[in-house]
Amino acid sequence: MEAMNKVLSNSDTANKRLEFPVRSLPAFPMPDGQNSMEFVAFDRLQKPWKFKVSIRNEGRYRKPWLNGEWDDYVHQKGLKKGDKVIFTMDDQENGDRIYYIRAERKLFGFWYSIDQQ
Structure with missing residues (x-):
C-alpha cells in the first residue's frame, strides 16, 4: 500500500530533509505525546535506510518533514x-509494518526506477 509519493523539489535534495506531505502522516503513526516517529525502509536492493518523520509540536501548522539517513539516500x-x-x-x-522506498526518474514521459545503486 502506498504511504507517500512526492516529486522532489530543490530543497528536498539540497537540504538534509524531505518536506513531507501532510496527507501522508496517517501512514506513519506517532506514539502518543510524541512529535516524531522513527522507521526503517528497505530499498529495491533490500538495503535498510533509517528515517525519522517529525512534525512541529507548536501552532496549528503541522508541516511534517523526514530526515535521518535522507541526505545519504539522496x-x-x-x-x-x-x-x-x-x-x-x-x-x-x-501487527508489524514494513516500509519500502524507491526512487524514480522521468525520461521521455515515463517513470523509471533509479534504484540500481
Whole structure:
C-alpha cells in the first residue's frame, strides 16, 4: 500500500530533509505525546535506510518533514529536482509494518526506477 509519493523539489535534495506531505502522516503513526516517529525502509536492493518523520509540536501548522539517513539516500541514488520518491508499506499479520522506498526518474514521459545503486 502506498504511504507517500512526492516529486522532489530543490530543497528536498539540497537540504538534509524531505518536506513531507501532510496527507501522508496517517501512514506513519506517532506514539502518543510524541512529535516524531522513527522507521526503517528497505530499498529495491533490500538495503535498510533509517528515517525519522517529525512534525512541529507548536501552532496549528503541522508541516511534517523526514530526515535521518535522507541526505545519504539522496547522494547514493543521485537524486535531483524532479525525481520521485515513493514509500510503500506492508502490514504484517503480527501487527508489524514494513516500509519500502524507491526512487524514480522521468525520461521521455515515463517513470523509471533509479534504484540500481
